[in-house]
Amino acid sequence: MTMNLFSQTDPTNSLEWTWFIANKYSSMFIQGTYLTLYTAVIGTLVGFLLGYLIGVIQDMKVNPGDNALKKVTVRLLKTVSGAYVEIFRDTPMIVQAMIIYYGLRQANVEMTPVFAGILVTVLNTGAYMAETVRAGIGSIDIGQREGAYAMGMSPMKTMIYIVLPQAFKNIIPEMANTFLTNLKMTSVLNVIAVQELFMAAKTAGGNYYKYFESYLVIALIYFVLCFIFNKLFIFIEKGMQGSEDYALAVEYMDNQ
Amino acid sequence: MSETILSIQDLGKSFGNHEVLRKIDIDVKKGEVICIVGSSGSGKSTLLRCINKLEKQTRGKILYHDEEVTDVQSHINDYRSKVGMVFQSFNLFNNMTVLGNCMLCTRKVLHISKEEAFDRAITHLKEVGMAPYINAKPSMLSGGQKQRVAIARALCMNPEILLFDEPTSALDPEMVGEVLTVMKELATTGLTMMIVTHEMAFARDVSTRTIFMDNGYVAEDAAPEILFTNPKNERTREFLSRYLAG
């Protein structure tokens, strides 16, 4: 036993082992962090787009005066998107990953594990976001739409210029939450061999049979990432609240 | 005799088996200021909402310049851009400034240029005394100010007829006056208006024609001098005496 409490070459306790593994596999952990972030960011952003699209589709209404083609299309879109949302919300992401990856491989569709991982994240996020968006749309007072309809705005333009901007603002906290969840949920993608953080820890730990220490390393990385993003989102949200006062346009103050 | 803008024929509206409008026939001529009065629940709001197609009637039809307003969305949009509406709850767009509220629909529905939309907005905001507030968000305005902006916003569309559904009912008493003043001013410009109101003095002074609605029917449709002083209908008399008694 050496006097060096913090040996990097000859670890004896858990703390030393943690440090040792973190150093020895640093490039693997960095690579894993990168892939985790990459998958989570792309998957979440594209998932949001999908969620908004599905949320808007689910809010569509058929007008008795619409032509038959439009009526059929809207009903079909609503049915398909409803089924999609239901299926992805009612199955675990880890199972979705397996089915999509191996299913597509069996169908001879070539794709990298990372692509499959992002696809699963997108589909999963889209399904949850669709419900969030729908609730967000529903929370906007109907008067906002009627004000626009009454001046001849089409339902779609009203959605784009009036309803969605307001709903978006209301669901920012939920979107931030979804991203943080995704950052952590990418860990399940190791089952389809995505080299993200969880996979890195599994590999590193396996080489020395030091699983506890190895997972401790990535726990710390997840924590730091989530902590930073959480603070960042709170900061952004505050910034978006906007000022509570306005400048009077003095040039129009005449004859008041 | 001036031309008929709107012709409401045999209009009926039921919510489930609750028949709210029973048989409404009203012709609106250019330049008329029609006030609609009646007790709560008589169907006044529903009538205006049907006219603007925010509710779909269950019977009858609406002719706009002798042409039936169909249920085709694009046709409805065109029609609505000519038939403005001012709501009891203002319905200003909360995500936009006063100026944004006044420019959005002229830009996106009428497709006029930014410069023209801006000029129109300023012109009409001046009319209602709200031009200095172009940068304010609706949440920062008082009720009376909101309603004046809503009126300016509707005017920006150059509507042929403007519908008002109890524009002062959600206001604190001290703000009712400023909105009524703006509306009185408008009445003198020759704009065609249909106004649902509980302000009897205003209706008597401003309207060229007053309609008393009762239980889904037009019970009386007459010049204000007649309706307010010598109503033919028993229900109108009851309503007015109840109203005047407080």
Ligand SMILES: Nc1ncnc2c1ncn2[C@@H]1O[C@H](COP(=O)(O)OP(=O)(O)OP(=O)(O)O)[C@@H](O)[C@H]1O
């Ligand atoms: N969307 C709806 N669904 C069901 N019933 C409705 C709906 N809208 C209105 N009603 C009913 O229709 C009747 C007439 O309502 P309306 O709002 O037209 O009355 P009103 O004359 O405007 O009354 P007020 O003076 O109180 O505004 C009421 O009994 C109301 O409950």
Ligand SMILES: [Mg+2]
């Ligand atoms: Mg009403």
